[in-house]
Amino acid sequence: MSEIGLLFLIVLATIALFVWNRLPLVVVAMGSALALYATGILTLNEVFRGFGDPVVMFVASLFIVTAGLEATGVTAWLGQVFERIVSGDADRLLVIGMVAVAVLCPLINASGAIGALLPVVMLMVVRLGAQPARFLMPMAFASGAGAHLALTGAPKNVLIADAAGDYGPRAIGFFEFALVGVPLLIGTIAIVLLLGKRLVPEREAPSLPRDLSRHAETLVEQYRLTGDVFVLVLTPTSPLLGTPVDALPLDDALRLVTVSDPAGTPRLLGLLRDGDRIVVRGTAEAADAFAAAHGLTTRAMTGDEAAGKLINRMAGVAEAVIPQRSPFIGIRVFPGMVNATGDLVIMAVQRRGEDLVGEVTLESGDHVLVQGTWSALRRHESRAGVLIVDRPDALRRQLVPLGNGAKSVLLIVAAMVVAIASGVVAPSVATVLAAGAMLVLRLIGVDEAFRSINWTTVILIAAMFPLSTALVATGAAQLVADSVVETIGAGSPRLLLAMIFLLAVVMGVVVSNTATTMILLPITILSAAAFEVSPMPALMALSVATSASFLTPVSTTSNTMVMGPAGYRFADYWPLGLPLTAWYFVVAVFLVPLIWGF
Numbered sequence: 231m232s233e234i235g236l237l238f239l240i241v242l243a244t245i246a247l248f249v250w251n252r253l254p255l256v257v258v259a260m261g262s263a264l265a266l267y268a269t270g271i272l273t274l275n276e277v278f279r280g281f282g283d284p285v286v287m288f289v290a291s292l293f294i295v296t297a298g299l300e301a302t303g304v305t306a307w308l309g310q311v312f313e314r315i316v317s318g319d320a321d322r323l324l325v326i327g328m329v330a331v332a333v334l335c336p337l338i339n340a341s342g343a344i345g346a347l348l349p350v351v352m353l354m355v356v357r358l359g360a361q362p363a364r365f366l367m368p369m370a371f372a373s374g375a376g377a378h379l380a381l382t383g384a385p386k387n388v389l390i391a392d393a394a395g396d397y398g399p400r401a402i403g404f405f406e407f408a409l410v411g412v413p414l415l416i417g418t419i420a421i422v423l424l425l426g427k428r429l430v431p432e433r434e435a436p437s438l439p440r441d442l443s444r445h446a447e448t449l450v451e452q453y454r455l456t457g458d459v460f461v462l463v464l465t466p467t468s469p470l471l472g473t474p475v476d477a478l479p480l481d482d483a484l485r486l487v488t489v490s491d492p493a494g495t496p497r498l499l500g501l502l503r504d505g506d507r508i509v510v511r512g513t514a515e516a517a518d519a520f521a522a523a524h525g526l527t528t529r530a531m532t533g534d535e536a537a538g539k540l541i542n543r544m545a546g547v548a549e550a551v552i553p554q555r556s557p558f559i560g561i562r563v564f565p566g567m568v569n570a571t572g573d574l575v576i577m578a579v580q581r582r583g584e585d586l587v588g589e590v591t592l593e594s595g596d597h598v599l600v601q602g603t604w605s606a607l608r609r610h611e612s613r614a615g616v617l618i619v620d621r622p623d624a625l626r627r628q629l630v631p632l633g634n635g636a637k638s639v640l641l642i643v644a645a646m647v648v649a650i651a652s653g654v655v656a657p658s659v660a661t662v663l664a665a666g667a668m669l670v671l672r673l674i675g676v677d678e679a680f681r682s683i684n685w686t687t688v689i690l691i692a693a694m695f696p697l698s699t700a701l702v703a704t705g706a707a708q709l710v711a712d713s714v715v716e717t718i719g720a721g722s723p724r725l726l727l728a729m730i731f732l733l734a735v736v737m738g739v740v741v742s743n744t745a746t747t748m749i750l751l752p753i754t755i756l757s758a759a760a761f762e763v764s765p766m767p768a769l770m771a772l773s774v775a776t777s778a779s780f781l782t783p784v785s786t787t788s789n790t791m792v793m794g795p796a797g798y799r800f801a802d803y804w805p806l807g808l809p810l811t812a813w814y815f816v817v818a819v820f821l822v823p824l825i826w827g828f
Contacts, residue, residue: 287661289791295345298665301627301674305349312350331376336379368422374418381407399764413821433796435796442629460512461529463526464504470502470524475498569610574602580596665679687791690790727819730754739784750776754772
């Protein structure tokens with residue numbers, strides 16, 4: 231069998247195994263790549279070259295950038311904005327999500343748009359009590375229209391614009407792509423709203439983020455941090471000014487809960503200052519007497535204030551459970567106790583739901599509520615001997631909008647966007663630099679950065695590159711393209727646009743839209759010359775066609791990125807993808823010639 235024949239067998243087998251859905255996607259993709267090596271179609275270096283491709287580094291570093299946005303509360307702020315706009319309406323979230331992805335595409339391309347909005351939409355879906363499957367596929371498909379809102383929407387746009395300048399009357403303008411991009415987006419939204427509920431499968435996501443929006447209030451109720459809890463505020467005339475925090479003269483009637491500065495940062499060591507808040511637990515009479523004796527103002531702790539004290543921009547809490555065989559069993563602790571490193575304070579201890587008062591000896595199953603700065607909590611959360619109920623980072627991402635480091639992250643992302651949009655550096659370089667800057671500035675930890683990368687997506691993208699390389703290197707793609715163009719003969723110029731569209735869609739199932747554009751560009755230009763028509767409509771039809779990648783999850787990076795979080799299967803894409811492809815066909819064949827005449 232010829233080399234091209236073997237290649238077509240591998241392509242068909244790969245697609246069949248993807249549709250069968252009995253093997254992990256990464257196993258099928260890697261098996262496809264190794265089959266190309268086993269048959270001698272590609273060398274070993276060519277098979278694994280995809281793992282060093284700039285696109286792979288772009289996607290991997292983009293996950294880290296997205297994690298930085300989450301860790302500093304930028305996505306929490308976006309979630310609050312979305313929540314106000316959505317107001318509990320699922321269809322409104324669907325439309326806003328699609329529009330947001332499309333608008334972001336010219337700034338940080340499709341993968342960046344999906345990466346930035348994915349955690350926001352996942353959280354909103356949880357709060358709506360829905361599954362992400364209904365929302366994520368339409369968002370990924372909307373990126374196809376978003377790629378046509380400006381020249382920077384996709385790398386292939388630059389190829390199309392340059393070819394128009396070289397072989398047509400002029401280059402295509404920066405926003406000229408929007409003449410088809412806006413109709414594509416409007417049509418995509420309309421089709422999704424009309425057919426989405428019937429065509430997008432109802433899949434259950436493998437994992438969903440917990441809705442922690444009421445977490446602080448829940449802890450306040452569970453540990454009864456109101457009622458007998460009081461806030462004592464230091465005044466400029468208080469004799470306690472300059473007193474060490476650990477030397478507060480509290481008697482048995484009052485128990486220290488925590489001390490914080492006016493901004494909410496726990497002050498566990500050092501000296502008391504004007505404006506510091508001393509939170510104590512005891513009777514109202516004891517709190518009033520202590521305040522009067524030491525020049526303090528006092529007030530009862532309200533539920534909202536207690537929640538704000540627990541979790542704010544500066545500090546958070548962690549609920550730790552003492553497991554069996556923990557080295558902490560037998561250690562004596564008490565509320566208000568500061569740990570050995572001086573960066574965490576014990577706020578409460580419970581045993582089987584009952585508060586433990588005064589000094590207690592820890593036993594297996596005890597719950598200990600500790601507070602500290604977010605960085606301190608992150609340092610201690612993996613300590614052996616305790617089980618953390620909810621990771622502090624998960625709390626901060628949902629509950630602290632625009633927290634510490636948010637300005638730095640936004641500046642880094644803005645610089646990344648400008649670098650990508652202006653073409654100063656390659657997108658992969660810009661995202662790697664952005665991810666590196668977040669690590670250097672400690673806006674996100676190294677372990678957290680690695681956890682944030684969806685390795686299935688990264689490996690799948692890298693493992694599919696050899697198939698694309700083989701289609702080009704063996705001449706298989708060129709053979710198919712030439713054969714199809716020959717069948718056109720002397721037909722209508724619109725028939726040329728239709729054939730270009732169909733060929734691009736078929737190739738786009740296994741070949742990236744950039745590679746498809748590069749393969750079909752010379753054929754498109756030569757065919758337009760043979761028809762003695764302007765290449766402009768043919769080039770724009772090719773641009774629209776290479777964005778119509780809706781039939782499989784491996785057609786585009788955007789499709790792949792939403793597959794895991796939503797729980798989609800390989801065959802879930804084409805039911806909604808077909809009507810969208812039909813709409814793109816209408817735009818490419820009938821609308822494009824009206825804007826760029828033959």
